[in-house]
Amino acid sequence: xxxxxxxxxxxxxxxxxxxxxxxxxxxxxxxxxxxxxxxxxxxxxxxxxxxxxxxxxxxxxxxxxxxxxxxxxxxxxxxxxxxxxxxxxxxxxxxxxxxxxxxxxxxxxxxxxxxxxxxxxxxxxxxxxxxxxxxxxxxxxxxxxxxxxxxxxxxxxxxxxxxxxxxxxxxxxxxxxxxxxxxxxxxxxxxxxxxxxxxxxxxxxx
Amino acid sequence: xxxxxxxxxxxxxxxxxxxxxxxxxxxxxxxxxxxxxxxxxxxxxxxxxxxxxxxxxxxxxxxxxxxxxxxxxxxxxxxxxxxxxxxxxxxxxxxxxxxxxxxxxxxxxxxxxxxxxxxxxxxxxxxxxxxxxxxxxxxxxxxxxxxxxxxxxxxxxxxxxxxxxxxxxxxxxxxxxxxxxxxxxxxxxxxxxxxxxxxxxxxxxx
Numbered sequence: 001x002x003x004x005x006x007x008x009x010x011x012x013x014x015x016x017x018x019x020x021x022x023x024x025x026x027x028x029x030x031x032x033x034x035x036x037x038x039x040x041x042x043x044x045x046x047x048x049x050x051x052x053x054x055x056x057x058x059x060x061x062x063x064x065x066x067x068x069x070x071x072x073x074x075x076x077x078x079x080x081x082x083x084x085x086x087x088x089x090x091x092x093x094x095x096x097x098x099x100x101x102x103x104x105x106x107x108x109x110x111x112x113x114x115x116x117x118x119x120x121x122x123x124x125x126x127x128x129x130x131x132x133x134x135x136x137x138x139x140x141x142x143x144x145x146x147x148x149x150x151x152x153x154x155x156x157x158x159x160x161x162x163x164x165x166x167x168x169x170x171x172x173x174x175x176x177x178x179x180x181x182x183x184x185x186x187x188x189x190x191x192x193x194x195x196x197x198x199x200x201x202x203x204x205x206x
Numbered sequence: 207x208x209x210x211x212x213x214x215x216x217x218x219x220x221x222x223x224x225x226x227x228x229x230x231x232x233x234x235x236x237x238x239x240x241x242x243x244x245x246x247x248x249x250x251x252x253x254x255x256x257x258x259x260x261x262x263x264x265x266x267x268x269x270x271x272x273x274x275x276x277x278x279x280x281x282x283x284x285x286x287x288x289x290x291x292x293x294x295x296x297x298x299x300x301x302x303x304x305x306x307x308x309x310x311x312x313x314x315x316x317x318x319x320x321x322x323x324x325x326x327x328x329x330x331x332x333x334x335x336x337x338x339x340x341x342x343x344x345x346x347x348x349x350x351x352x353x354x355x356x357x358x359x360x361x362x363x364x365x366x367x368x369x370x371x372x373x374x375x376x377x378x379x380x381x382x383x384x385x386x387x388x389x390x391x392x393x394x395x396x397x398x399x400x401x402x403x404x405x406x407x408x409x410x411x412x
Contacts, residue, residue: 048347048350048351049305049309049347057294059294060294062294062297062298062301063301063305064300064301064304064305064308065304066272066300066304067297067298067300067301067304068297068301070296070297070300071293071294071296071297071300074293074296074297075293087277087280087281088263088265088266088268088277090276090277090280091268091273091274091276091277091280092268092273094270094272094273094276094277094300095268095269095270095273095274098270098271098272098273098304098307098308099255099269099270101304101307101308102270102304102307102308102311102312103255105308106308106312107323110323116340117313117316117323117333117336117337117340118324118329118332118333118336119332119336120328120329120332122326122328122329123324123326123328123329123332123333126324126325126326126329127323127324127329130323130324130325131323134322134323141254141255144254145254
C-alpha cells in the first residue's frame with residue numbers, strides 16, 4: 001500500500017486528492033510541522049530534503065509534488081488523470097504544475113519561510129511584504145492565460161486541478177481575495193464539490 | 207521544425223542538449239536578456255511568463271524546463287532519454303529535475319535576481335550573500351543522495367544529466383568550487399565529453 005507523508009496546509013494536499021481521485025489504496029502519515037518532525041532523523045531517512053509530500057511505494061520513496069502527480073496519473077491510468085500518451089498535452093499539464101511548484105509556491109513561501117533565502121530580519125520582513133503581490137501577479141497570469149475552464153486543461157479533469165486547488169487555497173492566508181480571479185474562484189468552488197475532495201477534507205478534519 | 211527560444215547562461219541549455227541528444231530537428235532562437243528582449247511584446251506573445259526556454263512545436267508553445275525535458279524524451283523515444291513506461295523510475299527522473307528547478311535554480315536566482323522577491327536594496331544584498339550558501343548545501347545533498355553515477359540515474363543516461371550539467375555550470379559564477387562535490391565534478395567532466403554537448407557548446411560559441 002502507498003504511504004503518503006503529508007501535513008495539512010502543505011502541497012501534500014494535491015497528491016492526497018490525486019490518490020483519492022485515482023481510487024488508490026493509500027495510508028496517510030502526518031509529519032507534524034508544528035514540532036519540526038520534518039527535520040527528525042526518522043523523517044530525514046525517508047526524505048533527506050525534509051519536505052512533504054513523500055510517497056512510499058513498494059519500490060522506494062518518491063518526492064516532489066509535480067513528479068508525484070504524474071506518478072499517480074501513470075500508475076492509475078484508468079482514472080484518466082493525464083494525457084499520458086500525448087507528449088504535447090502531457091507537457092502542457094506538466095508545465096502548469098511546474099509553474100505552480102517553482103514560481104507560485106516559491107513566491108508564496110517568501111511570506112512565511114523567508115529565512116530560507118535571507119538571515120536579516122529586515123530582509124525577511126521585506127519578502128513577507130512583497131510575497132502576496134507576487135502571488136497575486138502569478139494568479140492574474142493563470143486567470144488570463146492558463147485556466148481553460150471548466151478544468152485547467154479544458155473539458156478533461158487532470159492532475160493540474162488538485163494542484164491549482166491546493167495553491168489557490170493558500171490565497172486567503174496571504175490576504176488575497178480569490179474573487180479577484182473569477183475563473184480561479186469558480187474552479188476552486190467546482191473542486192470543492194467533487195466527491196474525492198469532500199472525502200479528503202473530511203479525512204483531514206477528522 | 208522545433209524552435210527553441212533560449213539564451214546562453216540560462217536553463218535553456220539543458221533543453222538544447224536534450225534536443226541534440228535526441229537527434230531532433232530544431233532551430234535555436236536567441237532571446238537577448240541583455241536588452242530585456244524577454245519582456246518585449248513579441249516574446250510575451252510566445253511566453254507570457256517572459257522566461258526561457260520556450261519550445262515552439264507544430265501544436266503550439268511549451269514552457270518550463272522540466273516539462274520540456276520530458277517532452278523531448280517522450281517525443282523521441284528511440285533516444286532512450288527517460289524510462290517512459292516505468293512510473294516509478296520516471297517519477298525519480300522527474301523528481302530530480304523538479305528539485306533542480308524549484309529548489310536549486312531558485313536558490314541560485316537569489317544571487318542575481320533577488321528583486322523578484324524583495325525591493326529593499328539591503329534585502330537584495332542579504333539574499334545575494336546567502337544564495338551561494340544555499341546552492342552549496344543543495345549540491346551537498348545531490349552529491350550525497352541523488353547522483354548514482356556514472357549518470358544521475360546510474361548506468362542510463364537520462365534527461366537528468368543535461369539538467370544537472372547546466373545547473374552545475376553555474377557554480378563557478380556563484381563562487382563555488384565544483385571540486386567540493388567530487389561526483390558532481392566528475393559528472394560535469396563526463397558530460398563535457400559527449401558529442402552532443404560539444405556540438406551544443408560549439409554552436410553557442412559560434
